[in-house]
Amino acid sequence: MLRLDRQPWREVRAAGERGAIALLPVGSQEQHAAHLPMGTDTLLAEAVVDAALARLAPAGGDPELVRLPALPFGHSPHHLFAAAVSLSAATLQAVLADVLDSLVRSGFRRVLLVNGHGGNDEIVRLAVKRCALERDVALGACSYWALGDGGSPGHAGRFETSLMLAAHPDLVAPVPPWRAPAEPPLFHRPPAPGLLVERHGEWERVGGTTDDARAADAETGRELFDARVEALAGAIRAFAAATDRSHGGGTREDH
Template sequence: MPKWCDLNRDEVAAAARSGAVAVLPLGAIEQHGAHLPTGTDTLLAAAATTAAVARTGDIMLPALAYGCSLGHTAHWPGTLSLSVATLTAIVTDTGRWVATSGFRKLVVINAHATNGPAAQSALLTLRHEHPSLRTCFASLYDINAEAHKGYFSDADDPHANVAETSMVLHLDPDLVSLDRAVDEEDRTFSRVLTYPMPDVTHSGVVGRPTSATAAGGAALFTVIVDGITRLLEQVRAETEPIPDRAAELPSGDLHSPTKGPS
């Protein structure tokens, strides 16, 4: 199935009528040490989503390149961060127009941890405003147990680490300057407070990127694409918890909460 921006209006409408899921890749532009491109998160989110929707026939929205990267501060050049409020507004507005085009299921595929609060706040607003639009938020690093193990193999709070470096080596090796990679330990282990990146790393790296390989990146990328594919299959197949509930309840009571207390 083509990308949203490659379709004409009638093709978008036909995709919505067919039950296709709208999928929004969510990345970031931020420093990734001296060896990786600033667009690493956006590259990974877009590439993994592209591969997954090619299998499922769903529709990929244009990747949102900018994310919430306030933790990187101005200490290193290269970061272009949205505020929490701005990212929330962009995801909310995007979802509104997805619903306007007739789609009833929206999945956000995220590649950057601190996008989570803003994006999930947007999905809460969409649930309230558009009770017929069902939404889901998932991150590459938590899409399944194998992806989690691969992402966090060298740090509990990784950044520009072996996982990300290996996957960029797999996807576009010309973007990686492995000779400039440095390893740096994770200093956040057992801590309960949060810290900006300059307070926990000298180099902007957390983990061991010097051990990265393209083969390892290919294996991890495949695991992630498998996980997204499985999620989209579940999303497409999922039906309403209470059949015909939409005809019985006012709109404000329709959308069941996501997993966990609401």
């Protein structure tokens, strides 16, 4: 694995022109209750990505990868009631469009975005759809928790707290008492399968947490983490195999 921020430009460009996949983690900076840091989404996206890349062996037939620095800011207006550094949907979409365009101009024809924040999900998917319509590229997007048999991770509850206890235990503070809201938020438990429901003031009403983090533990976190890492490694291999014909796809533009 090459790190874009730690390699000379000629090595990075040559990797892209060989067909390497550029991989960008996308996170956020927002409240995660009183016990997790605001950078939880970015930290977990990076941890899962790096562990997945460690399982890939280009010499053994796995794809060559160039890991970009994580994009630390995301779309988090629903957390501004507490604390967040949020980009508007239009700004995040524009940032991703510029990043993807830069990578294409730098020689890459395959890019995978790995998202770590629920509020970014639709935006990262739209970004790859729009770029692929305009440029001769193969692009992918996923949220790390949703791969394989992954379900909804909730927010600042058992899932994320367990993962942080496995990946960054030094950043996890004691979990405060939690009181389940009388009426569960509809964004977390929709009234019908496949139905998205957003209601004004829900996040603030439930205190920005979806479930009780006191159920979290490091052993559960290691199991969840290993499953997410294995699923992402498999997704990278699948993306590489499905887009193999695009290694030299199209005519490279000179700039």
